[in-house]
Amino acid sequence: MNITLENKDGSTLLRFHEERLDAHNSKELKDYLLELMEKGSKKLILDLSEVRFVDSSGLGALLSGHKNAGLREGRFALVGVQPRVQSMFELTRLTRVFEIYPGVEDALAYVPGGTPHDSKQD
């Protein structure tokens, strides 16, 4: 699994450098997300812009990240979701479950339960 990690405005940004998220690499991603949360990362943003294919096992790994973040009162956001991957979320009715944003800045600008930074008036 090729994944890079950086700190971005207090959030942990993960860039997943694989074309596929499937039964071959989904467990590794699931375990990695859990490990990060157990080590104290509370706000995770997963960049999927390089991922053109997700199967049901990949969805399972993303769901695991979502649920584990919820259990820790943390955050798990997805960005850069390609249209075909989005259609997988729709097929499995998970669109409303995940926190999805077009890009990293959009995810960083939104504070759950608060006011988006970019809507503040000067």
Next chain:
Amino acid sequence: MTRNKINLEIEIPTQTRYLGLIGNIGEQLAWDLTDYGGDRDALAYNLNLVLTEALTNVIKHAGCDNQALRVCISIEGNSLSIQVHDQGLGFDLEGVPCPDPEELCERGRGIFIIRHLMDSVDYRKTDKGNVLEMKKEL
């Protein structure tokens, strides 16, 4: 327009590392169906997906470790047939429940996806093991 008859037969080890290879073959087949009138991009993704889900189910549930899997893809006219042959103990396809969208279970969506995208799905015993067969009219 008359569509050529295509028959592919591929044997792979029972390992998830080959999912991408087989999925990509399914995608390429869809791109080669130049007379297909529907959304070819969607068909390519869906063939990749059903092949990936079918192989994953057989690898994880059919109990066929260290035995080769045989994948047969056939297109004749508008009829698409995909078979995944295993030599394991098999599993109960009908016993796989439909996932509840309200329950955020991490597993159990593979067969649901195949059923949604294909016209028929069947898993049965053969002389040499089992076969998962999926059919669709294109």
